[in-house]
Structure formats: C-alpha cells, structure tokens
Amino acid sequence: MTERRRLYLIEQLLRLYEAQEGRCWTCGRICKPDGMELAHRVAATKANIAIYGRAAIDDDDNKRAVCRGGMRAGVSCNDACNLGGKPESARKLMERIQRKLKGAVVEV
Numbered sequence: 001m002t003e004r005r006r007l008y009l010i011e012q013l014l015r016l017y018e019a020q021e022g023r024c025w026t027c028g029r030i031c032k033p034d035g036m037e038l039a040h041r042v043a044a045t046k047a048n049i050a051i052y053g054r055a056a057i058d059d060d061d062n063k064r065a066v067c068r069g070g071m072r073a074g075v076s077c078n079d080a081c082n083l084g085g086k087p088e089s090a091r092k093l094m095e096r097i098q099r100k101l102k103g104a105v106v107e108v
C-alpha cells in the first residue's frame with residue numbers, strides 16, 4: 001500500500017467515525033478512533049470492482065467504521081456490514097453511489 005493510500009484510508013476512517021459520532025456502526029459501542037476499522041458494505045473483490053468500479057467500492061458511502069475485533073450475535077462487527085448475502089441491497093447501494101459520483105442529485 002502506498003503512503004498516499006494509507007493516509008486516505010485513515011482520513012476516511014476519521015470522517016466516518018465523526019459521522020457515526022464515535023459509535024460502531026454494527027454494535028453501537030462507543031470506541032476510540034484507533035479501536036476502529038473500516039468495513040465495506042459491498043466487498044472490494046475483483047469481481048465487484050469489475051462490475052461497479054473502484055471509485056464506487058472505495059466511496060465513503062460503501063464503508064462503515066466498526067470496532068476492531070468486535071462481535072455481535074456471533075458475527076464480527078466488520079462482517080455484519082457486508083451485503084454479500086443481500087445482492088439487491090448491494091446493487092441499489094452501488095447504483096446510488098455511481099449516480100452520486102457522476103454528479104447527479106442524490107436523495108438522502
């Protein structure tokens with residue numbers, strides 16, 4: 001990973017951390033920033049990048065801040081973010097991000 005990429009991911013984690021008011025997106029626990037990590041909603045697999053594009057997969061809207069090593073109901077807080085089992089939700093999220101990246105107005 002390049003230094004530029006590493007810094008981008010740190011800044012992204014801090015943006016999401018602030019937007020989520022310091023709470024893990026999955027379990028709601030309040031964490032310190034260094035106790036959190038980035039989780040993808042739509043995973044950054046080669047297949048997903050080929051379908052949706054790197055920019056959409058890497059977008060803030062496709063990521064959440066979660067507590068590092070946290071678990072809820074036997075699933076890690078990170079894995080709980082993954083929409084892999086919900087292809088329709090994943091497709092809709094990616095389409096919304098792609099519209100946003102193209103500059104279209106996005107309803108929140």
Ligand SMILES: [Zn+2]
Pocket residue numbers: 024025026027028029066067070071077
């Ligand atoms: Zn958590």
